[in-house]
Amino acid sequence: METQVPSRVAAVTGGSGGIGRAILAHLRAAGVEPCSLDLAKVPDGSFWVETDIRDERSVAAALEAVERQHGRLDILIHAAGVSFDAVVWKTPVAEWDRVQAVNLRGAFLLLNRGIPLLRRAGGGRVVLIGSINGSRGKFGTAAYSASKAGLIGLARTVAREVGRFGITVNVIEPGWVRTPLTGKMPPEFTQAAIEETLLGRLTEPDEIAAAVLYLCGAGGAAVTGQVLRVDCGQVVGG
Numbered sequence: 001m002e003t004q005v006p007s008r009v010a011a012v013t014g015g016s017g018g019i020g021r022a023i024l025a026h027l028r029a030a031g032v033e034p035c036s037l038d039l040a041k042v043p044d045g046s047f048w049v050e051t052d053i054r055d056e057r058s059v060a061a062a063l064e065a066v067e068r069q070h071g072r073l074d075i076l077i078h079a080a081g082v083s084f085d086a087v088v089w090k091t092p093v094a095e096w097d098r099v100q101a102v103n104l105r106g107a108f109l110l111l112n113r114g115i116p117l118l119r120r121a122g123g124g125r126v127v128l129i130g131s132i133n134g135s136r137g138k139f140g141t142a143a144y145s146a147s148k149a150g151l152i153g154l155a156r157t158v159a160r161e162v163g164r165f166g167i168t169v170n171v172i173e174p175g176w177v178r179t180p181l182t183g184k185m186p187p188e189f190t191q192a193a194i195e196e197t198l199l200g201r202l203t204e205p206d207e208i209a210a211a212v213l214y215l216c217g218a219g220g221a222a223v224t225g226q227v228l229r230v231d232c233g234q235v236v237g238g
Contacts, residue, residue, distance in 0.1 A: 009033045009070040010216070011063060013053050013110060014080030016040040018179025019129060022205035023079055026213050032075065035066045037110075053080045053106035060113045073117040075216050078107045078151075079129045088142040096143045103147035104154070111158055115167065123166025125216040128155050129208070130171045132235050135227070148173075152227055159225035168224035170215050175231025178202040198233025 010027050014020040015036025024046050027034040036042045037051035037059070047069060049062040067073050082102045084095040107128050118124030133141050134148025151171050159169040176182060176193035182202075194202060211230045214220050229235060 007031060008074040009035065009066065009072050010075035010077060011035050011037055011066050011073060011110070011114065012077045012079055013037045013051070013106060014078070014129075015042050015046060015048070017079060017081075018181060019174070019177060019205045019208050020079040022209040023077060023212050026206070026209035027075075027216075030213055030217070032216070033070055035070070037062045037066075038080070053078075053109065054101040056109055056113075059106075059109040063110075063113050063117060067117055072121045073114065074121050074124045076110055076114045076118065076124070076126045077129070077212060078110050078127070080106055081129065081131075083141065083144040085140045085144075086142075087140055091143055099143040100147050100150075103144070104150040107151055107154060111154070111169075115158070115162060118162075118167050119165050124168075125220070126155070126158070126162075126167065126169040127212050127215050128169075128171045130173045130227070132173045132175050132229060132231050135173060135229075136235055136238075155227075156225045163224060168215070168220065170220070170223060170225070171227045172208060172211050172215070173227055173229045173231065174208050175203050175229075175234035177208060178204055193234065196234045196238035197231070198237040201232055203230060203232050203234075 010032050012023055015024050016038045024034040035047040037049055041048045049065045051062040052058040080102055082099055084099050128151045130151045131148040133145040137145050155169045155171045208230055
């Protein structure tokens, strides 16, 4: 008896994070087979490949494993991300390199190795999770903001390159999102972020995941090379 091939398959980096877990859950609910590419296994039963997103061989092997397991690959989502807070003259070079390696090099490797698989499937969607600080900048976030700004240039360039293959490439820019990680920040930081928003609250991981689904669904079929800001109005309000 032949194994049924899922209608669509997604590879998600950073699946063990707060936003990543929400994306995996929303994809599954929409009938997409989600696969987590991460160093840590997710407890939700998603197909998982231990992956160091900074390493070319690790990323290549992970994507090949996904295609081998499910027979195809249709969606690439880069949700992996790290940060380091310090003014630029107090940022160690090693920390700068670490942030760029995960946030920007990781996105490049995912596209570099994943685009041929999307082409083999006849088209696909790519969503990179950026940050409002990639567009506006923020005091003390030089490494992080630079890496997220790089995602915009990467996405818009690749969108030009792969549109002819039926592949869309977009960036989602969250504001301050309520996750276990941000929950560990000093309360005054959280309150300052809330006061910047127009809606008077933080963005939820499920809201980022819903935006991902929009870009990967029928409504996003004609959207490419764009930045979708999901931030409760934080940039406008701030």
